[in-house]
Amino acid sequence: MHNADDAPHTNNSDQRRESESYTHGHHESVLRSHRVRNVDNSAAYLASRLMPGMTMLDVGCGPGTLTIDLARRIAPGHVTGVDAAAIALEAARDHAAESSVTNVTFTQANAYELPFDDGSFDIVHAHQVLQHLSDPVKAIQEMRRVVAPGGIIAVREADYGAMSWYPPSEGLSEWNLLYHEVTHAYGYEADAGRHLLAWFHDAGFTSDDLQPSAGIWSYATPESRHWWGTLWAERCVASNFAAQAKDADLADDVALEELAEQWRTWAEHPHGWFTIPHGEIIAHV
Template identity: 35%
Template sequence: MAQDGPASMNLPKVAVDWEDTPKAAYSVFESRTAQNCAAYLLPALQSLKDANPRVALLDVGAGHGSISATLARLIPEGHVTAVDINPDVIPRAKVIAESYGATNISFQAGDIHKLPFEDNTFDVVHCHQVLAHGKDQVGALREMLRVTKPGGLVASREGDMDSEIWWPQTPGMQKAHDYARMLITAHGGGGCSSSGRQLLSWALEAGPKRSQITPSYSVWHFTEKEDKERWGGGMLNVALAGHVRERAVKAGVKEEDLDEMREAWKEWIERDDATLIMVQGEVLIRK
């Protein structure tokens, strides 16, 4: 890409304004469940539940809460506390929890770097696609460990944007990838586009011994029309629309580049041969 393309722009923080986000864009977030986003955690969660059905689980950076609600369904005698730094998402998260029939769940605002809980409070502390958006991943993991009970688990799954591959390899899709990568690295003062591959290193820096950590990998893949509509629709309605687009333009991203990206995503959604995959890194840390 030319030097003046989107990847070279220095964007300010671009957290999504949910009041300005089309409802159609929600599906990219609300399709996430414990089953399709935290499968690596579920066997260990079942073991904890077998030993003590009243599992206390904290979901950090819960967003719309679909993962939180489906985790709550798996521990009916336990309780899920879902926190997010953006209080504006809580009303929607409550609606999602109700739609799943999850009553053993509560929501509140909270920052992963300063969780509003005492030491040794939870049996499980979980986050999904959260560490990538901050600049102190090790500190965040230490804070998650702080509020975890001895013998409990910290679980994290993070995408590795730098591993993303797609077809067809059109110039517009390359620009869209570079733009998405830029949004990640600009978010929260400096996110990380290679989080998935660095999770184990961050976990070790946070203090646990290697024997306490179980790393794993999985893959996001978008190959079927419904999945492509959901993922591509998220890019069209969140990353390339509304106030995120406005801030990108103010930061110097060209309107014509953004329009080219939109057309590339639309073509990608419609093409039968279009696919996209991204590696996901995972860690389970036993405290």
């Protein structure tokens, strides 16, 4: 792991710019994983709170699959999805049109400076967003600003340090270590799930305001194992994760290709098992 003093850029403004460069980027292997997300597999902790007629903001909406499913749950209410990446927003708009979902709009925005009035939404939702920000507490405070009194913030974040797999794999262990090194070098927290409670406390919420929980993704069937393993094999060599690993002098093409091969080997193993724990939190405003 690198200390903050070992980050690849020493100028503070440069560090901030680089730290907001999305670790995974928007390679097809990344968008492909985002497209399978829906309320059942990614926001079950929030499902019982989704009521018809609500207004909702989805921060970091990506290609919009989860956003559109949220919109279905609160119709005739409205969901606004925001993302910093134009390519993701284009995919989201296309998906909404293909799905004939009309109670959703998508706009480009910065999580630190949301272009909405105070108290604009009943729910502000973010899925796998804070782990890619250099100042998650500031982002939470901005989410709080745009929630109406009596509304909620709902956040779900993976915890890379708590991921587990079988059979034991030195290659996957090296991948996990490299992922932590890359995210640390660029200023964000790969183990975000376990930090949610602390971050919300730092943002001004009290324990009485917060309902923390946890959820799991698991890849163990032949189909899901193949999907997850080949997806990460691609990310290791072709996504922004690979570019950042090389830019930070943490890995070269040969090392990244070896990690990709280790992912393919794991995906083909009949006993292969991979789990991803997530921290989840509902914050009452």
